[in-house]
Amino acid sequence: MRTPHDVLNEWMQAINNADVEVLLSLYDENAVLIPTFSNRISNTREKHRDYFERLGARPGLSITLHEKTLIVQEVSETVAALTGLYNWRFEVEGELLNFEARFSYVVDLSREAPILHHHSSQIPRML
Numbered sequence: 015m016r017t018p019h020d021v022l023n024e025w026m027q028a029i030n031n032a033d034v035e036v037l038l039s040l041y042d043e044n045a046v047l048i049p050t051f052s053n054r055i056s057n058t059r060e061k062h063r064d065y066f067e068r069l070g071a072r073p074g075l076s077i078t079l080h081e082k083t084l085i086v087q088e089v090s091e092t093v094a095a096l097t098g099l100y101n102w103r104f105e106v107e108g109e110l111l112n113f114e115a116r117f118s119y120v121v122d123l124s125r126e127a128p129i130l131h132h133h134s135s136q137i138p139r140m141l
Contacts, residue, residue: 029077033070034067045057077101083097084098093120096118098117102114116137
């Protein structure tokens with residue numbers, strides 16, 4: 015059986031490959047996505063596709079997990095919440111930039127498309 019960490023790894027590999035179809039296959043049809051680089055909440059497959067296609071078009075796109083930050087909370091035998099930090103990287107106006115972000119997922123491993131909820135946001139500056 016897949017683990018929550020497996021789902022996260024599949025998702026990151028799909029981002030690194032700019033593979034929109036694999037990304038979409040990981041999200042439940044009713045999944046909510048609060049994306050890192052958008053001010054809109056995405057709650058349909060079409061909105062998810064639009065976001066990931068725009069993101070995947072970024073030159074140099076990649077993502078890496080800060081492994082030591084990953085927290086997995088098991089809610090039930092098949093449902094888990096994941097939280098942590100990852101680093102996005104892509105070009106903006108020809109310059110390769112890094113964007114640190116925090117994330118949370120709710121996944122149900124009993125489903126073929128396990129991601130039910132995904133929130134990601136850039137880490138704000140400290141007060």
